[in-house]
Amino acid sequence: MLQHDYLNHFVNELANKYTVFFDIYRDEWLDDIPLSFIAQYRRRDERYMFTKKMKIYGVENQQLVFTTTSSNKVTLDALDNFHKSIESNLHEYTIKHQEHMSTVVIGLIVTDAPINYSVAKEVERYRKLKFLKFGLHGWAELYLAIVQPNEKDIIVHPKGKPFVLSIEKLLLEEMA
Numbered sequence: 001m002l003q004h005d006y007l008n009h010f011v012n013e014l015a016n017k018y019t020v021f022f023d024i025y026r027d028e029w030l031d032d033i034p035l036s037f038i039a040q041y042r043r044r045d046e047r048y049m050f051t052k053k054m055k056i057y058g059v060e061n062q063q064l065v066f067t068t069t070s071s072n073k074v075t076l077d078a079l080d081n082f083h084k085s086i087e088s089n090l091h092e093y094t095i096k097h098q099e100h101m102s103t104v105v106i107g108l109i110v111t112d113a114p115i116n117y118s119v120a121k122e123v124e125r126y127r128k129l130k131f132l133k134f135g136l137h138g139w140a141e142l143y144l145a146i147v148q149p150n151e152k153d154i155i156v157h158p159k160g161k162p163f164v165l166s167i168e169k170l171l172l173e174e175m176a
Contacts, residue, residue, distance in 0.1 A: 007069050010149040010174075011036045011110055017166055018065065030066055031085040036110070039065040040093070060095050062103040063163070073113040074146060079122060082107050083144055090130070090140060100138040106156075106163055107144045115146060120155050127157040149174070 015024050015037045022039040029035060041063040047056045066086055070078070086107050094103050128142040143160035145167075147153070152171045156164050 006149065007071065007110060007112055010170075011067065011069055014067070014110075014167060014170060015039070017170055022063075022065070030068075030089055033068055033082060033085055036067045036069050037065075039063075039067070042095070044099075058099040059101045060097075060099050061101055062095055064093055064103065064105045065108055066106070067108040067110065070109055070111040071113065072111075074109055074111055074115060074119050076116075076119055076122060079109075079119060079144065082109065083126065083128075083142070086142060087128070087130075090142075094132065094140060096137065098137060100132070102138050103140040104163055105140060105142045106160065107142070108147060108164075108167075109145070110147045110149065112148065112150050115148065115155065120146070123155045124157055127159055147171075 015026065018024055018037075018039040022041045025038045025040070026036070027034075028038050043061045044058065046058040048054055049056055068082070086105060090105065093105075094100065123144045123146050126142075126144045130140045130142065132138050132140060143157050143163065145154060145156040145160060145164055147164075147167055149171065152174075154164050154168060154171070
């Protein structure tokens with residue numbers, strides 16, 4: 001199997017894993033960046049008193065995964081362009097009302113090229129917390145992650161590790 005075909009196969013398997021709980025939008029664009037897929041998860045919780053007409057509170061949580069593939073070497077400029085595109089388009093994807101609590105956004109780059117040390121350090125350091133309307137409409141946490149399926153490696157900020165566990169499981173399944 002060619003390396004490019006292997007990347008496409010891995011990304012397709014990854015998107016299929018996300019379909020259980022996420023809505024998947026394939027072949028999307030984020031500014032000028034082609035995305036393999038966008039995975040979107042939404043959850044709403046409400047608490048009531050006595051009947052559903054007496055709602056105490058409602059909370060909405062969301063998770064977004066923007067996935068792109070790269071056969072070329074990932075550079076700091078490409079990384080910077082990717083996270084700036086995510087940040088500038090975040091308002092299109094987040095829930096816009098007072099019951100929104102949190103959104104976790106992961107910019108995922110799947111590549112088969114070797115990763116430069118400075119790029120890896122930048123990805124491990126990148127974590128951004130944005131308060132929406134001064135925190136009245138919740139917050140958004142942004143992470144970057146690089147997955148190398150041929151190396152069976154994931155690079156992400158330590159606080160972003162729980163959000164890429166499903167990818168780690170997919171990599172381990174392919175090893176077996």
